[in-house]
Amino acid sequence: MATNGHVKPQNHPRRKAHETHEIPDTGWRGELPSMKGGTYEKDYMHKPPYEWKSEGELFRPKYYLQCWCGHVAFEFHGDPLDAKHCHCCQCQRLHGAPFQWAVIFPKTSVRMVRNEGNALHFFSTEDQTAEHSVPCKVSCNVCRSPIFDEGRNTVLAYPSSFRFKDNRIPLDFQPTAHIFYGQRVMDVPDGVPKWSGHKGESKLMQEIEEKEGTLPKYKGKPYTYTKGEKEAQGPDT
Template identity: 45%
Template sequence: MVPHSSEDKWMTNPPYGRGPENEPFGEVQWRARCQCQRIEYEICRREPLDSKFCHCNGCQTLHGAPFQWAAIFHKDDVQFVRGHESLYFYNSSTKEPVHSLPCKISCSNCHSLIMDEGRHVLLVYPELIKHDTGPERQTLKDIFYPKSHMFYSQRVVDIPDGRPKWTGINGSSELMEGEP
């Protein structure tokens, strides 16, 4: 575990805990876990608020991939059920291993990236959601398939999927015309 910020109240709030001021957790729709299975969390919302591919240089570097696939949920929609003591936090703005929002969350054992925590929402990685290889896999793909691309101007691969492509954050940057 890494050092926490001076304000540790966050540990009693979703997704880490459910303090008395928080609503009860709803019916579990999805379960996700890291590669070593030390960390597991549940999601009570069937469909994400949004889903997207982020092509920014920061995501490319931190994920070691051409883009990040993220599904956005309210913090109340997610709860850790195992391994939250093994979480590792990293703030990419300050380049410090601390829980200071926004931050990346990973497993301290296998180093799987778990999610991004923002001030109000979580960006979970659909690849971690448990599924079988049958119809459930197709359902997962259909529900979580990205609705848009962010920072597409920084892309390293073209994805001609017909989805909106933004030069920066979707809705508040320039929409790129045409494919790819």
């Protein structure tokens, strides 16, 4: 059943595949790039998740992502392994938003198809430098659109930058969890499991708590306008 537009994770037809994290063969035959983290990887721009050749043409694009201005674009093979909302303080600050929405793909399921004017930009959250030091944030240096996080094994891409047919978000892009919900700045009563830390590695939390500093102030209940607020908004309120 749907809850506020979301399909509950337990009713997801491919939930089992998400849990087992099946990695498709997309034709990459080398070691997984940057899996040790840091800056050691040489010629990383010609390895996943950037420009690379698929042996046997096993890489079959299913999804397309580009930054706002179009200088940078990527294509994705298959469906994401999982999707989540992250409420950690770092995601809040780096995205300028209450939480981050991301879908998780294996690095070898991602390939760059455009980098016009060498617009690709990296930022290392660990080293706090503008270089390719994994894990790192990847964005466009022209329009500043965030594109994805490159981790040691996976890419966490931002669905808002994907170009979906008819603008309809696929089921596999809908989140199966809220993580680091204990650091949230707003409650999200959507029926999706809330974890205090990482999914499956921390405790489950209530969606709504009487806690100072979180929004919405009505705590999921219908808000009753005061007389002054009604008068300020006019007779049609």
